Amino acid sequence: MTVFVDIGSLDDIPRQGARLVKTAQDCIAVFRTADDRVFALDDRCPHKGGPLSEGIVHGTAVTCPLHNWVFDLNTGQAQGADQGQVRTHAVRVSQGRVLIDAGLIRSRNAA
Numbered sequence: 001m002t003v004f005v006d007i008g009s010l011d012d013i014p015r016q017g018a019r020l021v022k023t024a025q026d027c028i029a030v031f032r033t034a035d036d037r038v039f040a041l042d043d044r045c046p047h048k049g050g051p052l053s054e055g056i057v058h059g060t061a062v063t064c065p066l067h068n069w070v071f072d073l074n075t076g077q078a079q080g081a082d083q084g085q086v087r088t089h090a091v092r093v094s095q096g097r098v099l100i101d102a103g104l105i106r107s108r109n110a111a
Helices: none
Strands: 004-009 017-022 027-032 038-042 056-058 061-063 070-072 091-094 097-101
Touching: 027 097, 038 091, 038 097
Parallel strands: none
Antiparallel strands: 004 097, 017 027, 027 038, 056 061, 061 070, 091 097
């Protein structure tokens, strides 16, 4: 069973935009579509490492800002002739709050 943690209000993410969530492992891009669905993907394009959180959201896809690769927000799969995939993460909205898989939010060990 997946445990979720609150990362903020849905209103904190612009429609057809994204917010960056820094985790102990990496950065996650949390996207909001025009119809208020949310998706979470790793923030790095597999092509050249572009920040997907700065990309253009259209429908249920995001276009990388560096080289225009397009990724399906449901699957993380590159579309068209591009080949590659971005890892997706469990995310949902409850009572206007965005919740993400708590397994992504782990405290770092002290050095």
